Every structure is written in structure tokens, then in C-alpha cells.
Amino acid sequence: MTELVTGTGGPTAADPAAGKQGAEPSIAKVSQWSDIRHRFFANKLAVVGLAIIALLILTAIFAPLLAPHDPLQQDLNATLQSPGGAHLLGTDALGRDQLSRLIFGSRIAVIVGLASILVALSIGILLGAMAGYFGRWVDTVIMRTADIFFAFPLLIGAIVIILLMGRGVLPVVLSLGIFQWATFARLLRSQILSVREMDFVHAAQALGASRGRIIRKHILPNSMTSVLVYGTSNVGIAIVAEASLSYLGVGVDPEVAEWGNMISAGRGFMGVKDFMWTYPSIAIVITALGFILLGNGLRDAFDPKLR
Amino acid sequence: MTSLEMAPSNAEPDGAAPLLEVRDLHVEFKVRDSVTKAVNGVNYSVSAGETLAVLGESGSGKSVTAQAIMGILDSPPGRISKGEIFFQGQDILSLPESERRKLRGAKMAMIFQDALSSLNPVLSVGYQLGEMFRAHQGLSRKDAKAKAIELMDRVRIPAAKERVGDYPHQFSGGMRQRIMIAMALALEPDLIIADEPTTALDVTVQAQVMDLLAELQREYNMGLILITHDLGVVADVADKIAVMYAGRIVETAPIHELYKRPAHPYTRGLLDSIPRLDQKGHELYAIKGLPPNLQQIPPGCAFNPRCNKAQDICRTDVPPLVPVTERDGAELVGRGSACHFWKETIHG
Amino acid sequence: MGRYVVRRLGQLIVVVLGATLILFACLFVLPGDPVGQIAGSDKARDPAVIEQLHEQYGLDKPLVVQYGTYVGKLVTGDLGTDYTQSRPVSEILAPKLGNTAKLAVFAIVLDVIIGVSVGVVAAMRRYSIWDVSATFATTLAIGVPSIVLGMILQRFFVVELNWFPLIADDSFKSMVLPAVTLAIIDAALVAQLARSTMLEVLRADYVKTAVAKGLPRRTVLFRHILRNSVIPVVTYLGISFGTLLGGAIITETIFNWNGIGLALIQAIQQNNNPIIVGVVTISVAVFVVLNLVVDLLYAALDPRIRLA
Numbered sequence: 001m002t003e004l005v006t007g008t009g010g011p012t013a014a015d016p017a018a019g020k021q022g023a024e025p026s027i028a029k030v031s032q033w034s035d036i037r038h039r040f041f042a043n044k045l046a047v048v049g050l051a052i053i054a055l056l057i058l059t060a061i062f063a064p065l066l067a068p069h070d071p072l073q074q075d076l077n078a079t080l081q082s083p084g085g086a087h088l089l090g091t092d093a094l095g096r097d098q099l100s101r102l103i104f105g106s107r108i109a110v111i112v113g114l115a116s117i118l119v120a121l122s123i124g125i126l127l128g129a130m131a132g133y134f135g136r137w138v139d140t141v142i143m144r145t146a147d148i149f150f151a152f153p154l155l156i157g158a159i160v161i162i163l164l165m166g167r168g169v170l171p172v173v174l175s176l177g178i179f180q181w182a183t184f185a186r187l188l189r190s191q192i193l194s195v196r197e198m199d200f201v202h203a204a205q206a207l208g209a210s211r212g213r214i215i216r217k218h219i220l221p222n223s224m225t226s227v228l229v230y231g232t233s234n235v236g237i238a239i240v241a242e243a244s245l246s247y248l249g250v251g252v253d254p255e256v257a258e259w260g261n262m263i264s265a266g267r268g269f270m271g272v273k274d275f276m277w278t279y280p281s282i283a284i285v286i287t288a289l290g291f292i293l294l295g296n297g298l299r300d301a302f303d304p305k306l307r
Numbered sequence: 308m309t310s311l312e313m314a315p316s317n318a319e320p321d322g323a324a325p326l327l328e329v330r331d332l333h334v335e336f337k338v339r340d341s342v343t344k345a346v347n348g349v350n351y352s353v354s355a356g357e358t359l360a361v362l363g364e365s366g367s368g369k370s371v372t373a374q375a376i377m378g379i380l381d382s383p384p385g386r387i388s389k390g391e392i393f394f395q396g397q398d399i400l401s402l403p404e405s406e407r408r409k410l411r412g413a414k415m416a417m418i419f420q421d422a423l424s425s426l427n428p429v430l431s432v433g434y435q436l437g438e439m440f441r442a443h444q445g446l447s448r449k450d451a452k453a454k455a456i457e458l459m460d461r462v463r464i465p466a467a468k469e470r471v472g473d474y475p476h477q478f479s480g481g482m483r484q485r486i487m488i489a490m491a492l493a494l495e496p497d498l499i500i501a502d503e504p505t506t507a508l509d510v511t512v513q514a515q516v517m518d519l520l521a522e523l524q525r526e527y528n529m530g531l532i533l534i535t536h537d538l539g540v541v542a543d544v545a546d547k548i549a550v551m552y553a554g555r556i557v558e559t560a561p562i563h564e565l566y567k568r569p570a571h572p573y574t575r576g577l578l579d580s581i582p583r584l585d586q587k588g589h590e591l592y593a594i595k596g597l598p599p600n601l602q603q604i605p606p607g608c609a610f611n612p613r614c615n616k617a618q619d620i621c622r623t624d625v626p627p628l629v630p631v632t633e634r635d636g637a638e639l640v641g642r643g644s645a646c647h648f649w650k651e652t653i654h655g
Numbered sequence: 656m657g658r659y660v661v662r663r664l665g666q667l668i669v670v671v672l673g674a675t676l677i678l679f680a681c682l683f684v685l686p687g688d689p690v691g692q693i694a695g696s697d698k699a700r701d702p703a704v705i706e707q708l709h710e711q712y713g714l715d716k717p718l719v720v721q722y723g724t725y726v727g728k729l730v731t732g733d734l735g736t737d738y739t740q741s742r743p744v745s746e747i748l749a750p751k752l753g754n755t756a757k758l759a760v761f762a763i764v765l766d767v768i769i770g771v772s773v774g775v776v777a778a779m780r781r782y783s784i785w786d787v788s789a790t791f792a793t794t795l796a797i798g799v800p801s802i803v804l805g806m807i808l809q810r811f812f813v814v815e816l817n818w819f820p821l822i823a824d825d826s827f828k829s830m831v832l833p834a835v836t837l838a839i840i841d842a843a844l845v846a847q848l849a850r851s852t853m854l855e856v857l858r859a860d861y862v863k864t865a866v867a868k869g870l871p872r873r874t875v876l877f878r879h880i881l882r883n884s885v886i887p888v889v890t891y892l893g894i895s896f897g898t899l900l901g902g903a904i905i906t907e908t909i910f911n912w913n914g915i916g917l918a919l920i921q922a923i924q925q926n927n928n929p930i931i932v933g934v935v936t937i938s939v940a941v942f943v944v945l946n947l948v949v950d951l952l953y954a955a956l957d958p959r960i961r962l963a
Contacts, residue, residue, distance in 0.1 A: 151670050151674045153901040156901060156904075159923070160678070244904075247905065263803075281802075285800075288797075292797060409869065412870070419867075429886075
């Protein structure tokens with residue numbers, strides 16, 4: 001008789017939650033992606049940061065559709081026009097539409113920012129992981145090399161590379177990447193060093209997990225969060241550095257629609273035609289803030305204790 | 308563990324006030340919207356030369372009570388919402404902070420659990436010991452240093468003179484704890500509160516530290532409150548014990564009485580959880596359930612969700628701490644239990 | 656402590672050698688004239704100058720010898736000769752380095768005063784209006800890069816209000832705006848660091864102990880709380896100083912401040928190779944030395960490091 005009666009009262013496999021009523025509270029699980037996602041989206045500033053970045057990326061992707069004019073097209077009859085009318089943000093000394101140049105400038109920002117950080121992360125993660133995991137002479141060699149790159153302030157080092165390679169997007173990307181990998185390598189290495197000694201890694205070893213598995217499933221996930229946070233923040237730094245280089249005349253080509261170039265061009269007209277440099281400045285500030293907020297938001301989402 | 312000869316308890320001569328009296332103390336922590344009730348009506352007292360052990364799990368409120376006595380509660384979130392504390396007959400909660408500060412270190416001192424984090428890592432041990440003398444007695448640096456060396460000798464730290472300039476991280480765990488003890492008794496206070504003094508130490512070192520503490524207490528005739536979660540540690544040293552749960556005292560008794568005849572299901576549960584050599588082959592016992600969420604303490608007796616013997620009344624009425632008597636009503640000195648059914652627990 | 660110093664010196668030498676190797680390799684070994692790329696490849700280089708360079712740097716000798724000579728000269732402070740002015744590079748750059756240093760010192764002083772006080776107040780009055788506005792202000796300050804901040808300050812205080820001279824001279828007045836530009840961003844970072852460090856220290860067990868010992872508030876604040884909070888802040892300031900000395904290129908360019916950063920940009924525009932290399936070398940050297948000083952300072956302040 002009893003075999004025919006199922007699911008009355010007690011918990012069944014199909015509905016384990018029912019059995020939990022009135023039982024002991026379950027112990028909280030270790031942070032998982034859903035927890036992290038929740039914490040991130042509950043943080044208003046973080047969401048603002050994400051929105052700004054999303055806006056930036058969309059502007060960059062859809063620039064040709066958004067821009068009213070060709071950013072490179074000169075109109076010598078309409079130079080230095082104040083904002084209004086056909087040119088919402090005015091024109092520069094060669095009659096190019098500032099709004100279009102601003103919009104297309106986001107392309108350079110996004111490309112250079114993301115690409116240079118990708119370069120830095122690729123090198124940095126690889127070398128940092130090797131240094132952290134293999135230790136001994138591998139560690140020493142890699143860390144001394146990192147020290148050498150650390151010795152160059154970012155702009156100075158980038159200028160050196162650009163002097164060698166010439167101006168342009170590629171040299172800027174490479175030079176910024178080359179002088180930022182060391183930060184990530186050092187960071188990842190120290191994270192690995194501390195995670196390596198933690199008990200859950202020893203436990204995994206004791207249970208017979210292979211080295212590869214330990215690295216993939218235990219060490220890396222726990223070491224990477226700081227790197228991700230830093231990486232995000234550093235995109236903002238890279239974008240500012242790139243604009244600075246262009247402003248100084250050692251960045252991308254001066255003709256290219258780019259925020260640093262625009263500010264540099266506007267410098268001579270300070271006090272008379274301020275619109276030339278104020279709009280790209282605003283763009284840079286909003287972008288930088290976006291990455292700062294995003295970076296902070298990620299950091300708080302991954303480890304709320306740090307607040 | 309070495310068995311100490313227990314000093315006869317200096318139970319207060321009739322009429323004389325105890326050294327410390329805590330009356331109906333309530334402490335709560337208010338963080339944004341939630342209120343955590345850490346201490347909910349605690350009463351206990353200690354006399355000179357007496358050792359009171361306060362036993363409980365993490366979250367039972369034992370440390371918070373001690374911090375309230377010392378006046379070192381984290382004050383924006385924490386506050387004493389009700390109750391009185393009398394020290395040497397004086398209501399110290401009504402004292403201004405400047406007066407309370409003078410008591411701290413000089414008349415009542417505290418020993419913390421983790422000596423490594425409780426000592427300032429960038430100041431030398433001699434400096435931190437000497438601080439007591441410089442701040443309270445106005446001694447010069449030289450004199451304070453000499454006193455520091457004396458103290459280190461007293462707690463048997465070898466080569467005190469050479470090591471007085473060393474830093475906390477250069478000492479072993481046991482020695483650091485001795486330094487903490489030295490700091491506490493530097494000015495020969497009347498009351499010492501030791502908050503889990505041996506929890507962070509190895510078992511062998513635990514014994515040494517407890518021996519030292521007991522010896523010093525006898526020598527200076529201090530009142531000692533020993534806070535712990537470890538029943539074994541206090542057996543040799545304490546005169547009486549108060550068991551805490553969810554911010555309330557659930558049982559009080561002279562120490563050996565408690566072990567022999569507990570009068571509260573929680574205490575019984577704790578005693579039953581101790582693994583015994585003569586129980587080989589049996590599954591280890593553990594009190595079911597988890598410690599209560601202090602933001603939502605269960606109504607009635609806070610222990611009811613975990614108690615095998617809980618009845619309806621346990622879920623509605625908070626049991627008061629009542630005197631525990633023999634079956635025939637004869638008085639049992641110093642015994643109390645906060646359980647509706649204490650009679651069944653002690654008398655079976 | 657001694658062993659620590661020796662170890663760090665050893666690392667320093669390795670780093671310096673490595674960095675000079677990079678500099679050397681980049682600029683003197685690669686075929687072709689790297690600097691010509693900036694000038695524009697259609698401009699023919701003056702062959703006499705090329706020959707002079709070859710002679711000066713012994714480019715006809717084997718690489719190792721060249722490198723050796725190069726390093727040897729560096730050690731003695733010889734950075735070569737500027738060929739537009741025929742003066743030693745070090746002579747030209749020394750006063751400019753001095754100017755940059757003045758700016759850096761001024762900026763650091765502002766950093767300390769503003770940054771530390773904001774950070775400490777924010778930490779001690781956590782969650783209050785001071786704390787919230789400090790966090791807001793510092794985040795904003797960090798988000799506005801020097802390039803933008805410099806332009807804005809110049810626009811208002813020079814062009815509009817005319818409080819400061821447009822053409823920078825050696826006067827104190829000319830120093831103010833560039834120093835403030837540098838300081839605002841850095842002070843914001845210092846404030847955030849000071850705040851988070853102090854919050855950690857305020858929560859520390861040893862602070863509880865100090866209070867439990869009945870020490871007076873002032874003693875607890877200065878001897879225990881602040882003493883422990885300064886360590887990360889001081890080390891950060893040291894590194895910051897090194898970065899500033901390395902040439903606050905953007906700021907100097909915006910305000911026409913005659914420091915090594917501006918010298919670098921001008922040299923690039925003029926294809927003045929020795930100056931370029933000279934500035935980069937000084938920048939790296941200063942940074943490396945300052946990092947060493949910071950490490951030593953850290954060890955001096957924290958016994959856990961020096962007595963590991």
C-alpha cells in the first residue's frame with residue numbers, strides 16, 4: 001500500500017525545498033556568479049559606470065551612422081564656426097565638423113583603450129602566471145624584467161617606442177601595452193602566490209587532482225578577480241594616456257579625429273573658441289569616470305568586505 | 308593538564324560588596340536598519356580573589372559583555388541600552404569618559420584573544436609595556452623601560468633585558484600571550500578580564516599560560532573573569548561558571564557542580580559533546596542546529612529550536628534565571644538555571 | 656636591515672642595466688635614423704650631424720664596447736652633447752630638472768596637506784557628510800585627467816582672471832597652477848588611500864588594546880592609529896614624487912613650465928636626439944632611485960619588513 005503513496009508530507013526528490021521548512025538554515029555558499037551579478041547591479045554607481053562604457057562602445061561602433069558629417073572633410077568656407085546650425089558643436093580651423101570628430105574620436109578611444117589593455121593582459125597574465133606557478137629562477141627572471149619596464153613612467157616609455165615606430169594607432173597600442181603588462185604580471189603573481197598556499201589547494205592535491213586541474217579550477221579563478229578589476233580600471237588610464245600622447249604630438253596622426261588632437265588644436269584658441277577643446281575634454285572626463293566607477297563596482301561586487 | 312590546588316574561593320564576607328556587579332545588562336548594535344541584540348539581560352558578579360568563568364559559543368554575547376564592562380564597545384554601532392555595572396561599589400556607567408579611562412588599565416584590565424593582532428606591530432614590546440607606566444603613573448622613559456623588563460621577567464620571558472626592544476612578531480605565540488598578561492597586570496589592577504586567552508595557542512602552551520594566570524591571580528588577589536568556549540580550560544582555574552546563550556545567562560553554578568550535575572539542556576548538550584575515551588565506537592554527539600541569528604532571536608527561550616525537550620511554554624515565555632534547589636528544596640549555593648524544566652534536567 | 660638594503664641595491668643594478676640596455680638598443684643599434692620618422696622621412700638628414708653622432712658614440716666600434724662606453728658615461732653623468740647648442744646635455748638639463756623638482760616638491764606638499772587631512776577626516780567621521788562628500792570629490796578629481804584639468808585651470812585663472820602669468824617664468828606665481836594641477840589628482844588618490852588605511856587601522860585589535868589600557872585619546876590617536884596609518888601613505892607619496900620628477904610632461908607643456916618634460920617635447924619637435932635620450936635617462940634613473948628610497952623607508956617604518 002505504502003508504495004502507492006508518494007510525496008505526502010515529507011520532502012521528495014522532486015521538491016527538496018518543501019522539506020526545508022522548519023529545518024536548520026542552510027550555510028551560505030561561497031560567492032558565485034549570481035551573487036556577484038546581484039551585488040554589482042545593486043550598486044547604482046557601478047551601473048552608471050557600465051552604462052557610460054556601453055554608451056561609449058555603441059558610439060564607437062555606430063559612429064558612421066551617428067555622425068552628421070565626415071570627420072575628415074574640410075570645409076574652408078566654414079572654419080572656426082561656433083556651435084549651432086549645421087554644425088552642432090562647431091567647426092575647427094579646417095572647417096571639419098567637431099561633433100563628427102568627437103563621435104569618431106570614441107572609436108580611437110575604444111580601440112586603443114581595449115587593444116592596449118588586451119596586449120598588456122596577454123603578456124602580463126602569461127608571465128605573471130608562470131612566475132607565480134613555477135617560482136624560483138623563472139620567477140626571478142620574469143620579475144626583474146617586469147622591474148625594468150616598471151622603471152619607465154608610462155608616458156615616457158610610450159614615447160620611446162613611438163619614437164622608434166613612428167606615430168599611429170598601432171605604435172600607441174603597442175607602446176601602452178608594453179608599459180602596462182608589468183602591473184598585471186606582478187598582481188597575478190602575488191595573487192597566485194597567496195592562493196597556492198591556501199588549504200583548499202592542498203585539499204585538492206590530497207584528493208589527487210592533476211596539476212592542470214588545480215591551476216584551472218582552483219588557482220586561476222581565485223587569482224583572476226583582482227586582475228580583472230585592475231584591467232577594467234586601466235582601460236580608462238590607457239585612454240587618457242593615448243589622448244595625452246596625441247595632445248603632445250606623439251600619438252596618433254594629427255589628422256585623425258581624436259580627442260587629444262582636438263584639445264591640442266583648441267589650445268591655440270583658448271578664450272576665443274573654447275568649444276574646440278571643451279567638448280572633447282568632457283568626453284574624456286566622462287569616459288575616465290565611467291571606467292573608474294565600473295572598476296570600483298567590479299571590485300566591490302567581487303569582494304564586498306573591501307568596502 | 309596539571310591540576311592546581313584551588314585557592315579557597317574568597318566568597319564575599321557577609322555584607323561586603325563584590326568587586327564587580329553586572330545588573331540586567333542589555334547591549335545592542337544598530338547597523339543601518341537592523342538591530343542586533345547581543346546582550347539581553349545579563350547579571351553576574353565577581354569578588355576579589357575569585358575566578359568567574361563565562362562560557363558560551365561565538366555570538367553568545369560573552370565578549371560583548373566584557374567590552375561593555377571595560378567601556379571599549381565600538382560605540383557608534385554598539386550601545387548599552389539598559390542595565391548597570393557596579394565596580395567597587397561605584398556605578399561606572401554614569402561616570403564621565405575621563406574617569407572611566409583612568410580605571411582602564413589601572414583598576415580593571417583586559418587580556419585579548421589573539422596577541423599577535425592585539426599588539427601594535429610597529430612598536431616594541433618594551434614600549435607597549437612601558438606605556439602603562441608612562442600614561443598612568445607619569446614615569447620617565449627610562450623608568451618605564453626598567454619596569455617593562457621587570458614585568459617580562461615576572462611572566463617568565465627569557466632574556467627579558469635583551470628582548471625588551473623586540474617587536475611582537477619576533478616572539479612565539481605563547482610568549483606573546485604572556486606579554487599581554489604582563490601588560491594587563493602592569494599596574495596591579497583589581498579586576499582582570501581574560502577574553503579567550505588561550506584559544507589561539509597550542510594545547511601545551513595553553514596549560515602554561517593558564518597556570519601563569521592562576522598564579523598571578525593568587526598573588527595579587529585579583530578578581531578574574533575568564534571568557535571561553537572551551538570547558539576543559541576552565542576546570543582547574545575557575546571557582547564558578549556562568550553559561551551564556553544568545554545574550555542571556557542560562558545557567559550558573561560552582562565549577563565542579565556544573566560538570567557533575569548540569570541544570571540546563573544547553574549545558575548538558577555541551578557536556579555531552581565532549582568526546583570521551585570510554586565512549587569508543589559511539590557516534591559523536593553534537594547539539595543539533597546552529598547558533599541563533601541575533602537579529603531574530605527566537606521568541607520564548609532562545610534555545611528552544613535546538614532543545615530536545617522543548618514544550619509549548621518554551622516557545623512563548625522567556626524563562627527567568629531561577630535558583631536551582633535539591634529535590635527536597637534545599638538550597639544549592641550559587642546555582643541558577645534559566646529553563647522552565649530545570650528540575651528534569653538536573654534531577655533526571 | 657643591512658641584508659635587505661644589499662638585496663634591494665642588487666635589484667636596482669639589474670634594473671638600471673636592463674633599462675639602459677633597452678635605451679641603448681633602441682636608439683643606437685637599430686638601423687636607420689629613428690628620429691627622422693618624427694621629422695618626416697622626406698626631410699634629408701644633415702650628413703655632417705650623422706657623422707658627428709657616429710663619432711661621438713663610437714658607432715663604428717663593436718656593440719659591446721659601445722654599450723660599455725655608454726654605461727660608463729652614464730655613471731659619470733655624461734649624457735652626451737647637444738648638437739644644436741654644443742653643450743653637454745647634462746648642463747642643459749640640470750636647471751630644467753631643478754625646475755621640475757620645484758614643481759614636484761610643491762605638488763607633494765599640497766598632496767600631503769590636502770590629501771592626508773581629507774582622508775583622515777573622512778575616516779574619522781565615516782558615513783558623515785564629510786566622508787560622503789570627500790569620496791565624491793576625490794572620485795571626481797581622479798576622473799579629470801591632467802590634460803583636462805590643466806586646460807580648465809589655465810582657461811579660468813590665466814586667460815579669464817589673469818591671476819597668473821601666461822608665459823611661465825621662474826616666479827612662484829607661475830608655479831602655482833601647474834603644481835595645483837598635479838596636486839589635485841594626486842591628493843585625491845592620497846586622500847582615498849589615507850582614508851581606507853585609517854579605516855582598517857581604526858578597526859584593528861591593537862587599537863582596542865590601546866583603549867583598554869586606559870591610554871589618553873591623544874596617545875591612542877598619534878602613537879597607535881596615525882603611526883600605523885602613515886606607512887602606506889608615505890610609500891605612495893615617495894613613488895608619486897618619483898613619477899612627478901620623471902617629468903610631468905602634460906602639465907609642463909600646458910603651462911609652458913621649463914622643466915624636463917617640456918624639454919622632452921621640444922626636443923622631439925626639433926629632432927634633438929641627445930636631449931630626448933637624456934630626459935628619458937634621467938627620468939628612469941630618478942624613478943629607480945626613488946623606488947629604492949621608498950623601499951628603504953618602508954623597511955625603516957615597519958619592523959616586520961626589516962626584521963623578516
